[in-house]
Amino acid sequence: MAPNRIRPAAATVSKPASDNWRTVVVRYVLKTILYFLIGSVIWVTVLKFVPVWFTPYMIVRKFEAISEGRSSKIYSDWAPMSKMSKEAPLSVVASEDQLFPTHWGFDFKAMGNAFKHNFRGKKIRGASTISQQVAKNVFLWQGRSYIRKGLEVYFTLLIELIWGKERILEVYLNIAETGSMTFGYNAAAQRFFYKSAASLTRNEAARIAAVLPSPIRFSAKNPSAYVQRRTAQIARQMRMLGRDHILNL
Template identity: 50%
Template sequence: MKQIKWLFLKLVLSLFLLSVAWVLLYRWVAPPVTLHMVQRRAEGGAAAKPEPQIQYRFVTLEEMSPQLPLAVVASEDQRFLMHSGFDYEAIQAAFKRNQSGKNIRGGSTITQQVAKNVFLWHGRSYLRKGVEAYFTFLMEALWGKKRIMEVYLNIAEMGDGVFGVEAACQKYFKRPAKDVTRQQAALLAAVLPNPIRYSAARPTGFVLQRRSRIARAMGRLGGITYVKAILPEDEKKP
């Protein structure tokens, strides 16, 4: 029995050290691929799509317009710079809203979305949510907000098989992520809830309305000054 307990403890310790090493590696190294990308690639192949390949190119925050982090904060997680990975107010509000059975939405933060898309499989089990919380804690402790935002903007799906702002900006606007406008950044953020259903190339009336709401929210937050803590030094100006 003691031997079994010792083997179990060794397994737990090994998994812990491996997970810490994995998260630390991605603090400095761009993820070459994510589990979500692999899943989407497999789905494309299973559906016999003519071009099921993934479009993805990692760029740094210095290579992005500051409108992009502002847009996703305004759209997805306005308390991103204030919370420690979990926005308990948003979770409580989502729970109350979902009790009605209408417009079901989660209260996931940007950090939680990175944990889910980079390190985990997609699903709704309690086990996956628990592991997601664990990786969320690790990223907040080992990465910091700037790196979390940088990875998020690179691995978020912004179209069918289109991952990250550089691939999306090149595909939809024919320009690099560094040169997008506020309205274009808001449009990319507008499709994030469902990038398969909604398209930045052919925005529906709903997407255009959502873009307008996000652009207004970006202004109400005070423009790029609101996210200056995670911006490169040369971008920390209104």
């Protein structure tokens, strides 16, 4: 009878170190993305109910003023939209984003027109909706990059889903720069017209909206000929749209 032979143990095959590192990196990236998604949803949800007292852009403007030796005081006075004149929200919709009540954060037709305009080498034209501007100013940094633009799309969809139109518009009316170092309609009304946003007339609200594209260059208090023409155009658009345009947000 042949003796039993002891078979040699199978050799243990170890994974290359590169595979181990790749696994660690993938896990780290996936965890980071998961934490970011959870954190951003919590952040956006909290700001649905809490006033947005300051934004990254306000901080940037403050440091710019300090570095230039100017007054760095920020003029901002949060006011619920219910405490504002109905002319205020109507003016920004008429001037900035007339499809705001119906789109899901993006105006693709305007984006296409802006792309064609810019492709021809003309002066750069933007096509950001009110929702996109809120997402950028509240949650992100200034500048142009694919990463920032991608995050802007993400936060725009998030606030459209979680906040809804009324809250988006309310935040915009409080954080948009309406004059040098001045943010929001209530602060602008107090500084330039010596009243609260609740008492703004159609012409006054339209004049604030007229400077929104370039609030450092133009003034609602001392309007240039351009601002006066732009104010008249916005007031006409407000009459055409009517207050019903924003009542069912």
